[in-house]
Amino acid sequence: MKLIKLLLVSTCLVFATTAGVNAAPPVNATTEYAFVGHLEQFDDEGRLLAWEGTISGDIEGVIRWWMVVPFSITGQVTHFEERWEIWDVNMTFLLLEGYNAGTTTNRPGKSGVWRSNGIVTYVNPGFPELDEWLGRHMHESGEFSWAIQGELPFLGTGIFRVN
Numbered sequence: 001m002k003l004i005k006l007l008l009v010s011t012c013l014v015f016a017t018t019a020g021v022n023a024a025p026p027v028n029a030t031t032e033y034a035f036v037g038h039l040e041q042f043d044d045e046g047r048l049l050a051w052e053g054t055i056s057g058d059i060e061g062v063i064r065w066w067m068v069v070p071f072s073i074t075g076q077v078t079h080f081e082e083r084w085e086i087w088d089v090n091m092t093f094l095l096l097e098g099y100n101a102g103t104t105t106n107r108p109g110k111s112g113v114w115r116s117n118g119i120v121t122y123v124n125p126g127f128p129e130l131d132e133w134l135g136r137h138m139h140e141s142g143e144f145s146w147a148i149q150g151e152l153p154f155l156g157t158g159i160f161r162v163n
Helices: 002-021 128-133
Strands: 027-035 048-057 061-067 072-074 077-087 094-105 112-123 137-148 152-162
Touching (some): 077 112
Antiparallel strands (some): 077 094, 094 112, 137 152
């Protein structure tokens, strides 16, 4: 009986500690972006710079997405993995970086939609106010228009959230 009480107390302490770590408010922002995929613009790990745009709200600047190529297509759904970056408005300082995976859906005759989830993997050490976001979960979603229906995503808007 004492062992069960000890385990319950230990579990409560772990939850209390975790709740304290996650006490920072979420980051909420909106994005506007365009397809910029240039077949010669890859990062050190072979990901293609596919999207770039602005992010505004609780964090302001430039957002970029580097996609893992090739990606998987099943019917109207494309499964993707990518690295994202948020830079200051002048593209001088990388503020946050992370990894996410998700899906886009091709809706014939309509705009495409996408959703992804991931994690913050880097915060700029020169901005200590960002430290609380390292390791936090993120979520994105949005819509985009097609340059060529079902083949080439072109422009879009979305939401970006770090919990």
